[in-house]
Amino acid sequence: MEKFLKRKTSSGNNSTPTTQRKVDLDDLPSDPSDRKRISQFHPNQIDEVRRKYLLKGSCQPRGHDFPRRMIGNKGRRFNPTWFDQYGNWLEYSVKADKAFCLCCYLFRDHCSGQGGNDAFVTDGFSSWNKTERLAIHVGDINSCHNRALKKWEDLMRQNQSIAVAFHxxxxxxxxxxxxxxxxxxxxxxxxxxxxxxxxxxxxxxxxxxxxxxxxxxxxxxxxxxxxxxxxxxxxxxxxxxxxxxxxxxxxxxxAQEVLKYIFEEIGDDVFSLLVDESSDISKKEQMAVVLRYVKCVIVKERFVGIVHVMDTSVVSLKSAIESLFAEHGLSMKKVRGQGYDGASNMRGQFNGLKALIMRENSSAYYVHCFAHQLQLVVVEVAHKYIEVGKFFDMIATLMNVVCASCKRADMVRESQKEKVQEAIGNGEIETGIGLNQELSLGRPGDTRWGSHYKTLKHLVDLFPSVIEVLDYVENACDKPSSQRQANDLQIFFQSFDLVFYLHLMLHILGLTDSLSQALQRKDQDILNAISLVKSTKRELQQFRVDGFCRLLEKISSFCKKYDIEMVNMEDVYVNQKNRRQRTNITYRHYYEFECFNTVVDMQIQEFGDRFDEVSSELLTCMASLNPLYSFCDFDPSKLVRLAEFYPDDFSDEERRTLEHQLRLYIDNVKQDEIFGNLKGISDLGRVMVETRKHLAFSLVYRLLKLALVLPVATATVERCFSAMKIVKTSLRNRICDAFLNGxxxxxxxxxxxxxxxxxxxxxxxxxxxxxxxxx
Structure with a gap:
């Protein structure tokens, strides 16, 4: 047919041949300014595109902070009440700050000029001072808009279609x-x-x-x-x-019904954004998006989708997030917190995703994932202090030797099983539900929370079994390289240095592990997180003051149990690198001041440096909300200052009212016994709602919600990646992105x-x- 007939081109300034390649319906842009004209789609796919857009609904970001600009002598902006006044056809583009008509975009006859039809379809309407244009666009019963609206209704009314009539x-x-x-x-x-x-x-x-x-x-x-x-x-x-x-x-x-339920819960309220990247089993880069919000005083973190990203640049990441928000009627202006794992492309000060979002919304404060920081503290110390670094290097070598084959791993388990049975027979250990579980060594990872602590803890329990396996590898293995590694490991594992650093790092990691587990709760709030960090720092300080003697007792007991030579702490220290070099210090001075104090001081310093990611002033102001010890930290001036951090949530008049409301609030809650035993701002918000004080002190309750929204850790995002790896495995690696997301x-x-x-x-x-x- 194409030899005899020339294909017709679409009318308009941007006319292109109607023959286009079919597009993926799941990748249709949601923002009206990003869409191509409906006539530019493949002719056989136009009805599918129309139905897809009608199912998604109009792009109506009701919670968006619509920008104001000067038109004439007055500041004008889009009025969100127009969404209710003009029904589902009115759309708003966040990128272009213009209004569009969905039904005219999908179904209009090409009758330009009537009722500003071109403006509402291609160019966009932005004359906010001429609101009558909206009514003119609708027109009378035979207008282009109403004819397009009738086609909309006919397409969605399938019972009256010709195909149904035939069937x-x-x-x-x-x-x-x-x-x-x-x-x-x-x-x-x-x-x-x-x-x-x-x-x-x-x-x-x-x-x-x-x-x-x-x-x-x-x-x-x-x-x-x-x-x-x-x-x-x-x-x-x-x-x-x-x-x-x-x-x-x-x-x-x-999936769409689940998302509908989640976004109905969020509504027009504020929320925080948690994002992380990971590759799936087929090596495709996927970005998981989680929203943290407060509903009925309960902090919720909801997973809203996995987005496949071809380019991992920050511009592509932000574009993917904006598309997701536009599809579900969310606005970047409602973001009040950002939570990432600390990757450079996420939190870069100048070009990262954090910076791009904060340029658009200065109230979207960034919080470094607290649980990731704990693991990074350990890694930082391992890199800075040479002896600790050597210790973890030897642990890595041990994993390569002992866990190199299933046979050796089974030998460790069987040896441990025999020793447990012997100890039970001698009455040395107790028995019961959950006790004496089978253990195995696990390889520590820099990004797996608590993995170092778990490895060292199992190493202490499996110490004699590990020595037996090393002896077997040295004597029975065919590879000379493995024999040499096993010999070096046996020498190191019979040294006092191994026992010292093993128990030192085990104690330090035990403190941080308890904090890490607490921070990974979904309902954890920022004030409790800061309080837990301070408690851990105090524990480290106390451990530095009086922990060395207790540590020596554990080391001495361990050495005696496994026949390891214990160093006499009063002898003169001999430098192992240069034995001829005389020193004037004892072993106790070396291990206590040059090793123990140095490592603990590094930990304390790293805690102070890494947990200062959020503005210290912001956290100081939030601490005034803490109800502990009868609101002893309450300070009205700091809470007024906190409201100034969120100019989009508190107007000038509301900030002036807040100062008076705070004084009445603190006097009221101190007189009420139910507020006397609260443990955090989550409990405070819950009790305020139960006593209906959130209605009387609405501005204070708004401050509470902003403090609760700030993310603490990205544990929820990590759980989503775990689910992704369950759904998409090495045997089921051909799942398409849309099916995987659902x-x-x-x-x-x-x-x-x-x-x-x-x-x-x-x-x-x-x-x-x-x-x-x-x-």
């Missing part, structure tokens, strides 16, 4: 279709909730007939005789609701999944595409 259904057919669809939804819900594969071990379409989904549908049919007959008996071969495309559509419906959202947000009903999924499933059968 008539009676009530029996509709009922059977509902039963089949309901069985498929039940099967998908179970697999999503359990993070199980849908279609066999590799998620390929070829493995459909040996997959979990089909087996579950059959199981549902066997348990219910009616369902079984309808699902497996009377259904036509191409309409059994078990095809791969049907499975993906159902998963997408579940599965992970449902696997992580089980609470939201439980709120989704089958009817919600059925409704969304029916309208997302043109279906052969109708409910």
């Amino acid at each position: 008539k259904q009676n009530d029996i057919v509709k009922n059977e279709y509902r039963i089949r669809l309901n069985a498929s939804i039940d099967a998908a819900r179970f697999l999503l909730n359990s993070a199980l594969p849908f279609r066999g071990h590799d998620e390929s379409e070829e493995s459909l007939h040996r997959g979990n989904f089909l087996e579950l549908v059959k199981l549902i049919g066997n348990q219910n005789e009616v369902v079984g007959k309808v699902t497996l008996g009377n259904a036509p071969g191409n309409n059994q609701m078990v095809a791969p495309s049907i499975q993906k559509d159902i998963v997408h419906c579940f 599965c992970v959202i449902c696997a992580v947000e089980k609470e939201g999944l439980a709120h989704v009903t089958n009817e919600d999924v059925m409704t969304r499933f029916q309208v997302m595409k043109t279906r052969r059968e109708r409910l």
Whole structure:
């Protein structure tokens, strides 16, 4: 046909041939200013694009802080009440600060000029002083806008389509279709909730007939005789609701309903942003996004999606976040905190994601992940102090030798098992539930929280078994290199230095491990986190003052138990590097002042340096909210200063009112006994709501919410990556990005999944595409 007929081009200034490649419907831009004209899509895909945009809904960031600009002699801006006044067709572009019409973009006839039609479709409307233009755009009953709105309604009303008219259904057919669809939804819900594969071990379409989904549908049919007959008996071969495309559509419906539940909870309130990057099993870079917000005084951290990023530059990361926000009606102006793991492309002072977001929103304060900082303190000390660095190097070598094969790892476990049985027989250790569990050595990692502490703790318990394995490797191994490593390790493991640094680092890591575990709670607030950090620093200070003698007692007991030569602390210290060099110090002076004090001082210094990421003034002001010890830290001037950190949340008049409200507030709560035994601002917020004081002291309660929103650790993001690695394994590495995102959202947000009903999924499933059968 193209030899005889020339293809028609679309009208308008940006006319391009209508023949375009098909696009991925999941990658359609949400911001109206980023969209290409509807006529530029592939002709066979235009209706699918229209339906996709109608399902997503209009881009209406209701919580956005709409910028004000001078028009004439007055400051004007977009009025969010127009969203309610003009229904679902009105859209707003955050990037362009302009208004658009969704139905005219999707369905309008090319009648330019009527009612500012071009402005609302291509250029955007920004004359905020001429509000009558909105009504003029709607026009009379035969206007372009109303004709486009009628096409909108017709497209979504599938029961009146020609295809449905040709394919008539009676009530029996509709009922059977509902039963089949309901069985498929039940099967998908179970697999999503359990993070199980849908279609066999590799998620390929070829493995459909040996997959979990089909087996579950059959199981549902066997348990219910009616369902079984309808699902497996009377259904036509191409309409059994078990095809791969049907499975993906159902998963997408579940994920969208879960996100709808989450974003309805957030509403127009403020929230914090937690972001991290990780590669999946197929080496594709994925970015997980978690939102932290306060709902009914409960701090919630919700996973809202995994975004595949081709380019890991900060501009691409920010663009991906903006697209996600635009799709769900969120605004960057509502962000009140940022939490990352400290990667350079995330928290760079000048070009990082933190800096880009703070340029747009100065109230989005950055908080370095506290749990990551704890692990980095250990790594920093290992790099700075030579002897500690050597100690961890030898531990790494030990892992390479002992854990090099399954045989050696089994030898460690079997040796430990025999020693435990012997000790139980001699009555040396107790028995009971949870005691004497099987242990194994684990390789420490710089980014795995608490991994160093776990490795050293297991090394102490498995010490004699490890020595036995090293002796076996030295005498029985065929590789000379492994024999030399085993010999060097045996010499080092029989030295006093090993025992000293092992117990020293074990004690220090034990203190930080308790803090790390506490910080990883989802409901942890910033004030409690700072309080825990201060407590740990005080424990380290106390350990420096009187901990050396207690440490020597443990070392002496360990050396005596395993026949390791104990150093006489009163002897003159001999430098092992140069034995001819005479020293005037004793071993006690060397180990206490040059080793013990130096390492502990480094830890204390690192704590002080690394936990100063958040503005010290901001945290000092927040500390005034702490209810401990009858509000002893309460200071109205600091809380007024705290409100100044958030100019978008407190106007000048509200800040003046806050000063008077604070004095009345503190007098009121001190007289109430229920406020006397609170342990943190989370408890304070809960009690304020229970006593309805949050209504009387609304400005104080707003300050509380801002303090609760600040993130403490990125533990939730790490949990999302763990779920991603369960869903997408080495055997199931062909899952597409959209399918992976839907599965992970449902696997992580089980609470939201439980709120989704089958009817919600059925409704969304029916309208997302043109279906052969109708409910």
